[in-house]
Amino acid sequence: MSDVHAATTRARIGDRATAQGESERAVRRGAWPVTETPVGKTTGWWGMLLFIATEATMFAAFIASYYYLRFATATGWPPPSDKLPHVLVPSIGTGVLVLSCVPMWLGVKAARRGRMLAAPLVTLAMLAGVAFVVLQAIDYLQEYPSSTPSKDAYGSLLFTITGLHAFHVAIGVFMLLLVLFSSLFRGVGKAQHGAARVCAMYWYFLAVLAVAIYVTVYLSPYMGGRS
Amino acid sequence: MTTTSPSRPGTETLSTVADDLDATTRYDVLPERGAAEATVGAALDEEWAEEPGLKGFITTVNHKRIGRRYLVTAGIFFMFAGINALIMRTQLAHPNQSLISPEEYDQLFTLHGTVMIFFFATPMNSGFGNFFLPLMIGTRDMAYPRLNALSYWIFLFAGIFMLSSEALQWAPDAGWFAYVPLSNEYSPALNLDFYALGLLFLAVSSTIGAMNLVVTALKMRAPGMSLNRVPLFVWGIVTQSLMLVFALPPLDLANLMLFLDRRLHMRFFDTAKGGDAVLWQHLFWLFGHPDVYIIVLPAMGIISTIIPTFSRRSIIGYPYVVLATVATGIISFGVWVHHMFAVGLSNVSLTFFSAATLTISVPAGIQMLAWIGTMWRGRVVLNPAMLYAMSFIITFVVGGVTGVMFAVVPFDQQVTDSYFVVAHFHYVLFGGAVLPMLGGLFYWWPKMTGRMTSHAGGVISCVLIFIGMNLTFFPMHIQGLLGMPRRIYTYPSGYGWGTYNLIETIGAYLLALGFLWTLFVFVQSLLSGPPAPDDPWGANTLEWATGSPPKPYNFPVIPTVHSLNPLWDGKTLQSMVDHRHDPQRTMTEHHQALRTSELDGRIERVMSMPGETSQPLLVAAFLTMTVCFLLAGIPIAAAVAFGIMGLVIGWWMWNRPEIDEPAP
Numbered sequence: 001m002s003d004v005h006a007a008t009t010r011a012r013i014g015d016r017a018t019a020q021g022e023s024e025r026a027v028r029r030g031a032w033p034v035t036e037t038p039v040g041k042t043t044g045w046w047g048m049l050l051f052i053a054t055e056a057t058m059f060a061a062f063i064a065s066y067y068y069l070r071f072a073t074a075t076g077w078p079p080p081s082d083k084l085p086h087v088l089v090p091s092i093g094t095g096v097l098v099l100s101c102v103p104m105w106l107g108v109k110a111a112r113r114g115r116m117l118a119a120p121l122v123t124l125a126m127l128a129g130v131a132f133v134v135l136q137a138i139d140y141l142q143e144y145p146s147s148t149p150s151k152d153a154y155g156s157l158l159f160t161i162t163g164l165h166a167f168h169v170a171i172g173v174f175m176l177l178l179v180l181f182s183s184l185f186r187g188v189g190k191a192q193h194g195a196a197r198v199c200a201m202y203w204y205f206l207a208v209l210a211v212a213i214y215v216t217v218y219l220s221p222y223m224g225g226r227s
Numbered sequence: 228m229t230t231t232s233p234s235r236p237g238t239e240t241l242s243t244v245a246d247d248l249d250a251t252t253r254y255d256v257l258p259e260r261g262a263a264e265a266t267v268g269a270a271l272d273e274e275w276a277e278e279p280g281l282k283g284f285i286t287t288v289n290h291k292r293i294g295r296r297y298l299v300t301a302g303i304f305f306m307f308a309g310i311n312a313l314i315m316r317t318q319l320a321h322p323n324q325s326l327i328s329p330e331e332y333d334q335l336f337t338l339h340g341t342v343m344i345f346f347f348a349t350p351m352n353s354g355f356g357n358f359f360l361p362l363m364i365g366t367r368d369m370a371y372p373r374l375n376a377l378s379y380w381i382f383l384f385a386g387i388f389m390l391s392s393e394a395l396q397w398a399p400d401a402g403w404f405a406y407v408p409l410s411n412e413y414s415p416a417l418n419l420d421f422y423a424l425g426l427l428f429l430a431v432s433s434t435i436g437a438m439n440l441v442v443t444a445l446k447m448r449a450p451g452m453s454l455n456r457v458p459l460f461v462w463g464i465v466t467q468s469l470m471l472v473f474a475l476p477p478l479d480l481a482n483l484m485l486f487l488d489r490r491l492h493m494r495f496f497d498t499a500k501g502g503d504a505v506l507w508q509h510l511f512w513l514f515g516h517p518d519v520y521i522i523v524l525p526a527m528g529i530i531s532t533i534i535p536t537f538s539r540r541s542i543i544g545y546p547y548v549v550l551a552t553v554a555t556g557i558i559s560f561g562v563w564v565h566h567m568f569a570v571g572l573s574n575v576s577l578t579f580f581s582a583a584t585l586t587i588s589v590p591a592g593i594q595m596l597a598w599i600g601t602m603w604r605g606r607v608v609l610n611p612a613m614l615y616a617m618s619f620i621i622t623f624v625v626g627g628v629t630g631v632m633f634a635v636v637p638f639d640q641q642v643t644d645s646y647f648v649v650a651h652f653h654y655v656l657f658g659g660a661v662l663p664m665l666g667g668l669f670y671w672w673p674k675m676t677g678r679m680t681s682h683a684g685g686v687i688s689c690v691l692i693f694i695g696m697n698l699t700f701f702p703m704h705i706q707g708l709l710g711m712p713r714r715i716y717t718y719p720s721g722y723g724w725g726t727y728n729l730i731e732t733i734g735a736y737l738l739a740l741g742f743l744w745t746l747f748v749f750v751q752s753l754l755s756g757p758p759a760p761d762d763p764w765g766a767n768t769l770e771w772a773t774g775s776p777p778k779p780y781n782f783p784v785i786p787t788v789h790s791l792n793p794l795w796d797g798k799t800l801q802s803m804v805d806h807r808h809d810p811q812r813t814m815t816e817h818h819q820a821l822r823t824s825e826l827d828g829r830i831e832r833v834m835s836m837p838g839e840t841s842q843p844l845l846v847a848a849f850l851t852m853t854v855c856f857l858l859a860g861i862p863i864a865a866a867v868a869f870g871i872m873g874l875v876i877g878w879w880m881w882n883r884p885e886i887d888e889p890a891p
Contacts, residue, residue: 040831043370043446043822050438050472058476061513065480065495065506072503079501149493153501156493160484174873178880195883 083146093135094214100128126176259800263783266807270815275779286839288372294358301351308342320732322720332716333400340403352525356464362770365449370442380847381432392421407496423486437468451788452828463528466556478514512563526663536766537613538605551590584634611685615666622658647707673759684748691741698734702727767792
């Protein structure tokens with residue numbers, strides 16, 4: 001039993017080019033006898049999972065604070081002195097970020113096979129992230145005279161939750177920039193795939209988060225806020 | 228090692244192990260390790276050699292050096308916060324004293340609490356975890372060695388940042404839980420900015436440190452170490468680290484909101500503008516209660532390590548202790564409102580959180596039974612570490628019982644904000660964390676330094692500290708029931724509090740004497756203690772299969788773990804001899820470690836590990852600059868420093884070992 005394992009693992013180590021996804025597919029095909037899941041996750045994968053977990057908890061606490069303060073406010077939501085939020089620009093921004101997950105996913109898939117197509121696909125996703133941040137800034141200009149960060153709790157929440165998220169999208173863009181820059185010099189290959197895959201996990205997280213924030217900050221005030 | 232069969236509860240094997248204590252300590256070097264070192268030691272020494280001098284000090288990523296630094300730094304912060312407490316106790320020795328002003332007293336108790344909780348207790352656990360988790364699971368380094376160095380540097384700088392506030396007379400002064408609006412509109416000076424920024428700063432270190440420990444324990448265990456063979460200390464550290472991952476975000480968010488409220492006049496906590504002051508309390512205690520277990524669980528793990536060794540038998544009810552540890556971690560997220568019973572929340576939530584608080588005492592009780600049962604069914608060997616473990620059991624039961632009393636809402640409402648609470652949490656935190664940590668220091672000192680400590684010196688240390696601790700904190704129960712509120716800088720005579728306060732002050736000085744004595748014992752050991760053998764206690768876990776102190780590569784040959792008590796089963800050590808020519812186990816060619824599967828500890832592949840680098844220190848330095856500029860109110864400079872930090876991180880990410888170093 002243990003000899004079988006030793007032999008298979010040695011075979012896997014010998015094949016250095018074996019990328020993460022390939023070993024997983026091989027296990028699914030039944031090429032290697034493995035009795036546990038998940039299989040072959042890297043330390044980087046686990047680290048990113050934990051990082052996403054801690055970030056998700058923070059945003060969950062932030063969104064919970066939003067509803068906590070909303071339902072503690074007796075004067076309606078948003079308060080009478082504030083206008084309802086603008087919806088069009090944030091809708092476009094959120095849509096762009098969510099759709100950017102498609103080129104991201106295709107890009108990581110291409111990187112696993114070492115195809116040059118990976119670079120433009122990831123670049124496309126990254127540009128969508130930049131567009132999201134710009135659209136967020138445009139939305140601030142729309143909201144500004146009516147709501148400000150220091151006018152009331154509604155304004156503080158609106159600007160801080162979306163601002164913190166946009167800041168995280170900027171960090172995601174920076175991460176993709178690093179991966180792309182690295183591929184520029186080292187080529188698109190299996191060595192880059194691990195990094196690209198981990199960055200993509202973060203990217204999907206940012207997109208899901210964008211939807212949660214969009215529903216909370218931009219849509220929920222329309223739902224029975226002004227009674 | 229002459230015993231060959233794995234130890235099982237209730238068999239003769241266990242007493243055989245006890246009889247062999249002398250036999251094992253006779254070896255300076257375990258013969259199995261000796262054989263392994265003879266084969267591959269020279270090659271590994273060369274591959275893992277560290278830069279000497281200052282350069283090595285700055286660039287090291289060795290988890291043992293970082294762990295030692297954590298312990299020493301946290302120890303210094305402990306002394307600092309302890310001196311704060313001594314000044315307070317001196318002020319309170321008699322009624323109507325005016326040794327210090329009320330304002331200074333506010334700063335003293337706030338900084339005492341904040342530093343003890345955030346800059347001593349949690350990092351002390353990280354120190355033990357850093358040093359011993361990789362050794363106990365049989366690997367060569369942490370999963371992210373460079374992040375490990377980074378988390379230490381950030382911890383150090385955040386600590387200096389926080390302590391510097393006292394030197395500048397701007398120490399936080401709104402209590403360690405800094406309730407708004409006191410910490411907000413009524414504290415215009417920089418005091419609470421130090422608090423909010425300092426804790427946010429430190430949280431970066433705690434979060435990445437916690438992630439590092441979890442991933443290390445998941446992916447780097449020696450082959451054969453399936454989840455049911457993971458040492459209890461590792462379970463404690465992993466549970467604690469996972470708790471940090473989920474508990475720190477609410478605290479970070481609260482501090483972010485506080486900082487924005489204070490500096491940019493946002494309205495999160497401003498009741499007149501739609502904010503809510505109770506929101507702070509919810510967010511703070513959503514972190515604050517799990518934090519109690521974040522401090523105590525690794526300490527309990529230390530107890531679960533010491534007790535089997537000195538009871539000469541395997542722990543009783545291992546799976547139950549593991550489940551209890553994890554259950555404590557989970558339930559602790561559902562009890563935070565018991566810190567807010569006097570706030571005026573609805574009866575429904577008081578009832579729910581009262582029940583949850585009663586529930587959490589069950590897993591603690593399971594662990595308690597396992598420890599007592601292990602001692603009962605084993606043969607107890609008295610030793611300073613074991614004495615500390617037994618002291619812990621006594622004091623933690625007292626703290627636990629008063630904790631259950633707080634679950635009863637009417638009682639809680641009576642004694643809240645009185646010295647009864649102070650007595651309770653010092654029994655939990657001093658008894659539940661400091662005593663195990665001292666026990667852990669005595670237990671692992673030979674492994675960390677290569678020197679034995681004086682047995683008599685250790686016994687005296689334990690006696691002094693145990694008596695001093697009880698003399699200081701026990702009378703606080705009575706004094707609290709007599710109505711003395713906490714956080715008052717002095718009190719009038721005639722309430723019957725004077726005698727108790729005097730006793731406590733005497734106890735505090737006795738405690739200080741105990742710590743000085745303990746320090747003396749350790750220094751004396753460093754200077755002239757006898758050299759320690761590999762396995763001085765005849766212990767059961769893998770860290771004792773390394774040298775004392777361990778070589779930079781820890782294990783010359785990565786062993787195959789055969790049982791929960793690998794050093795007692797005879798096969799695990801033998802595997803170091805059997806595999807000494809297996810390149811996958813020796814990894815002499817490069818800076819490498821073994822990656823294994825999460826559940827069963829099956830070998831997956833050999834990983835290349837990063838070597839020494841100064842990038843972590845640079846990142847920490849620029850982050851420090853960012854924080855200082857934010858404090859000084861220069862956002863542009865802060866943004867520039869943050870941007871440069873980003874560039875350094877980019878440079879760091881450029882050197883990924885899996886790309887640069889060829890794998891075998």
